[in-house]
Amino acid sequence: MKRLFYLLIFVLFLGSCSEYQKVLKGENVGDKYKAAVKLYEDGKYTKALRLFEQVVPQYRGKPQAERVMYFYADTYYQLGDYYLAGYQFERFTKSFPKSDKRQEAAYKGAKSNYHLSPRFSLDQEETTKAIEKLQAYINAYPESENLKEANTLVAELREKKEKKAYKIAKQYHHREDYKVAIKAFDNYLIDYPGSAYREKVLYYKLESEYLLAVGSYADLVKERLETANGFYNNYKKYYKTEGEYIEKADELGEDIKTRLEQYK
Numbered sequence: 586m587k588r589l590f591y592l593l594i595f596v597l598f599l600g601s602c603s604e605y606q607k608v609l610k611g612e613n614v615g616d617k618y619k620a621a622v623k624l625y626e627d628g629k630y631t632k633a634l635r636l637f638e639q640v641v642p643q644y645r646g647k648p649q650a651e652r653v654m655y656f657y658a659d660t661y662y663q664l665g666d667y668y669l670a671g672y673q674f675e676r677f678t679k680s681f682p683k684s685d686k687r688q689e690a691a692y693k694g695a696k697s698n699y700h701l702s703p704r705f706s707l708d709q710e711e712t713t714k715a716i717e718k719l720q721a722y723i724n725a726y727p728e729s730e731n732l733k734e735a736n737t738l739v740a741e742l743r744e745k746k747e748k749k750a751y752k753i754a755k756q757y758h759h760r761e762d763y764k765v766a767i768k769a770f771d772n773y774l775i776d777y778p779g780s781a782y783r784e785k786v787l788y789y790k791l792e793s794e795y796l797l798a799v800g801s802y803a804d805l806v807k808e809r810l811e812t813a814n815g816f817y818n819n820y821k822k823y824y825k826t827e828g829e830y831i832e833k834a835d836e837l838g839e840d841i842k843t844r845l846e847q848y849k
Contacts, residue, residue: 605632609635609636609639614639614640614643617636618640618644620636621633621636621637621640621656624636625637625656630660630663630664633660634657634660634664637653637656637657638657640653641654650680651680651681654676655677655684655690658673658674658676658677658693658694659693661673662674662693665700667697667698667701668697670694670697671697671698671701671718674690674694675694677690678694688726688729691726692722692731692735694718695715695718695719695721695735696719698711698714698715698719699742701715702715702742702745705745705752706752709746709749712742712745712746713746715738715742716739716743716746719735719738719739719742722735723735723736723739747777747781748782750772750773750777751773751782751785751786754769754772754773754786754789755789757769758792758793763793763796766789766790767793770787770789771790774786774787784820784823784824784830787819787824788830788833790816791813791816791817791837792833794809794812794816795810795813795837795841797813798810798812798813799844806844807845807848810844811845813841814838814842814845820834821834821838
């Protein structure tokens with residue numbers, strides 16, 4: 586009985602495959618369209634995509650075009666091909682601005698760009714693009730049910746960019762290129778004023794100026810120590826009693842004060 590059962594399953598499988606191949610290689614666009622939709626609804630996206638690729642050009646300008654184009658874009662999305670999904674969803678929203686599926690397509694298009702964002706150590710051009718797309722969606726659909734998730738994704742992407750910028754500035758500090766490090770930290774504070782890395786940036790900016798001062802020619806030391814002292818005061822303005830680097834900052838502050846006393 587088991588053999589008979591497996592044989593029956595095998596025959597049915599072969600039949601379905603041969604039927605699919607028949608439609609795929611056939612000339613009837615209507616049959617291809619129906620088969621593609623059925624496969625899409627059954628979650629068989631790879632097979633559906635091959636048929637949609639043949640169907641889409643045939644339905645441009647026809648009443649079914651809107652439905653076909655949405656399925657086509659979403660098939661790429663379901664398969665995890667986010668580059669083509671994002672491209673096709675953008676085409677859809679531009680081609681069918683009054684579609685009932687426009688909002689959903691806009692969100693999936695924006696989310697496709699989110700999925701293309703690489704890890705923070707790589708170039709963040711795609712991350713910037715994803716933030717722009719998600720923010721455009723948030724602005725266009727402030728009452729959307731996807732609003733909370735969209736804001737969460739934007740926050741995640743921004744944190745990734747912040748981390749990238751912080752690591753670059755920190756590398757200059759690590760290489761003892763203190764002038765460039767200070768400039769990079771300044772730019773960071775302008776670009777990301779509310780960053781989670783703010784304390785680190787303020788501290789390493791102070792440390793960079795301190796190390797630059799003590800390693801300078803004698804005629805430059807006093808001026809740079811005074812600048813470092815200003816950076817210390819700025820750090821303490823935000824982190825008076827609590828902070829990860831308070832002890833280290835206070836040690837530098839005391840040493841700066843002691844060194845400056847020599848000039849009085």
